[in-house]
Amino acid sequence: MRAQRECYPCLEGLARRTAGLAVPEGPEREEAFQKGLTYLAQNFSADQIPTRLAGEMQRAIRAAAENKDPFLAVKEKEMQIARSLAEEIRPSLGNDLPALIAFAAKGNSIDFFLDFGKVREEILKPVTFARNDTGALCSLLEDFQKSPERKKILYFADNAGECYFDLPLVQKLEDFAGVTYVVKENPVQNDLTLSDLERSGIRDQFKRVTTTGSDTPGLDLSLVSKEFFETLVCADLLFAKGMGYYETLPELCVPAPVFFLLKAKCPPIARSLNVPLNSYVACLLDYVV
Numbered sequence: 001m002r003a004q005r006e007c008y009p010c011l012e013g014l015a016r017r018t019a020g021l022a023v024p025e026g027p028e029r030e031e032a033f034q035k036g037l038t039y040l041a042q043n044f045s046a047d048q049i050p051t052r053l054a055g056e057m058q059r060a061i062r063a064a065a066e067n068k069d070p071f072l073a074v075k076e077k078e079m080q081i082a083r084s085l086a087e088e089i090r091p092s093l094g095n096d097l098p099a100l101i102a103f104a105a106k107g108n109s110i111d112f113f114l115d116f117g118k119v120r121e122e123i124l125k126p127v128t129f130a131r132n133d134t135g136a137l138c139s140l141l142e143d144f145q146k147s148p149e150r151k152k153i154l155y156f157a158d159n160a161g162e163c164y165f166d167l168p169l170v171q172k173l174e175d176f177a178g179v180t181y182v183v184k185e186n187p188v189q190n191d192l193t194l195s196d197l198e199r200s201g202i203r204d205q206f207k208r209v210t211t212t213g214s215d216t217p218g219l220d221l222s223l224v225s226k227e228f229f230e231t232l233v234c235a236d237l238l239f240a241k242g243m244g245y246y247e248t249l250p251e252l253c254v255p256a257p258v259f260f261l262l263k264a265k266c267p268p269i270a271r272s273l274n275v276p277l278n279s280y281v282a283c284l285l286d287y288v289v
Contacts, residue, residue, distance in 0.1 A: 022065035055216030069187035075160040082161025102127040107165030130279035141176040151177035158242030187214035218248030
């Protein structure tokens with residue numbers, strides 16, 4: 001998805017938030033912010049993908065601030081709250097795929113732009129999908145289960161706290177195919193990194209974990225590791241959480257169907273999906289290349 005007019009103030013807000021977290025106070029904070037803003041002003045256009053702009057902009061801010069993980073404290077708080085909420089909600093759910101998909105979707109309500117009290121309120125609400133391709137996904141997975149060859153699913157994680165909401169679904173998907181949980185190699189905003197997952201207390205409950213080898217929101221094939229690219233091209237299904245992957249994966253020649261699970265938190269995403277703002281989406285796109 002390409003940038004639209006309202007993406008600019010959103011990215012500017014992200015730059016200010018990143019700089020504010022990267023530098024406690026003083027002129028160094030403003031200098032880091034200006035580095036990010038300069039990059040944004042020089043590179044923003046309707047030809048650009050918003051998440052790629054965000055990745056480069058934050059890279060400039062982190063370098064100026066000499067802070068590799070400005071969102072570390074945010075992620076730690078987010079993970080603590082998410083774990084508590086996931087443990088509170090999970091016992092009341094069934095173990096069928098639709099229920100676990102809805103549970104995983106709840107985790108995508110986590111957003112560092114929102115007050116954590118608001119996040120808790122959203123997560124406790126029931127999930128209703130404005131677009132729901134769960135049935136098509138279940139049919140595809142049943143085909144996987146019947147295949148003489150063990151199929152491969154890449155499950156792309158999003159925000160750090162979502163790992164607690166993803167785990168039951170990842171484990172259930174193992175009934176149909178081999179699942180690899182994909183996290184970021186290095187920090188970018190509040191995306192889940194391998195280090196975050198190792199601190200979560202549940203790392204060992206995921207059978208297979210890999211990283212993109214990069215530090216950008218969504219997926220940028222020019223930045224991923226050779227090992228990840230080789231894993232990607234062998235996948236039979238990409239299961240992608242969050243808006244960053246929705247912005248980037250359709251721009252790529254991906255080798256497999258993509259199932260997007262997200263909350264449409266911004267107007268351009270909602271318009272692209274033709275759903276109301278802040279609605280949940282479970283969308284299966286079948287790419288053949």
